[in-house]
Amino acid sequence: MKGITGKVNSILKFLIVVCLSLMAIFVFTNVILRYAFNSGITWSEEVSRFLFVWMIFLGAILAFNDNEHLGVDIVVKKLSLTGKKVMYLISNIILLITLVFLLEGSWKLTLLNTDLSAPATGMSYAYIYVFGVIMSGSMILIILYKLYRFIIKKDYSQLIMAASEDSIDHHDKDETGDKK
Structure with missing residues (x-):
């Protein structure tokens, strides 16, 4: 994949x-x-x-x-492995539900705006809203694949993916460890 x-x-x-x-x-x-x-x-x-x-x-x-x-992982970092797994599932399910609503709304807007044309080009506004369908549909597929890897393949490498402050601060320091 x-x-x-x-x-x-x-x-x-x-x-x-x-x-x-x-x-x-x-x-x-x-x-x-x-x-x-x-x-x-x-x-x-x-x-x-x-x-x-x-x-x-x-x-x-x-x-x-x-x-x-962007992601906030301050709470997740302090959880046990089981807690991290539960939070990962909950957050992805919430995101999946949200993306389904976005997909549905974008599809409705695409259909509503097929006859509405932009003034200068005459291009249908449906071309704008169809990208909401493409984006949400793509993200749904990505989440489903990640959940498949997590649940079926037992791949837990996705549990904490947000960049930590330590790695961000590291880029702001010189060789001596002092802030630039």
Whole structure:
């Protein structure tokens, strides 16, 4: 599965770079046109906004898959192994339920906005909301896979994934251990 996950992560990173690059090109070109020629591309701001939303959703999937979202582990660190297992299951079940609601809501918004078009491009707003469906659906699959590994494969490596303060403080110190 790591091979598939690695390929998906590479594709997500590539798509994020494409979104960011296109946003920069559109915005920069529009700024130059406005200041130098007193005109602009009418659709560039709208497309940049769409790309930004898509980039955020893709980044959320990538961060979720790599356990890079913010997390507070002060309580979990103090628990026994059994307590950590219970907290892991509870938190993932709550997250799974929340993502199911997000999936349902995003799907409803996608259907509601299929006929609503953006003013400058004429692009359907459903293209914005469908990324909520993609993001929540992807995260649901990731959680189900992690729960499978946890329950069936007895892989407990995911119990505490948040970065600790010690590892964060370590980057702020020089060779002598003093703060920079």
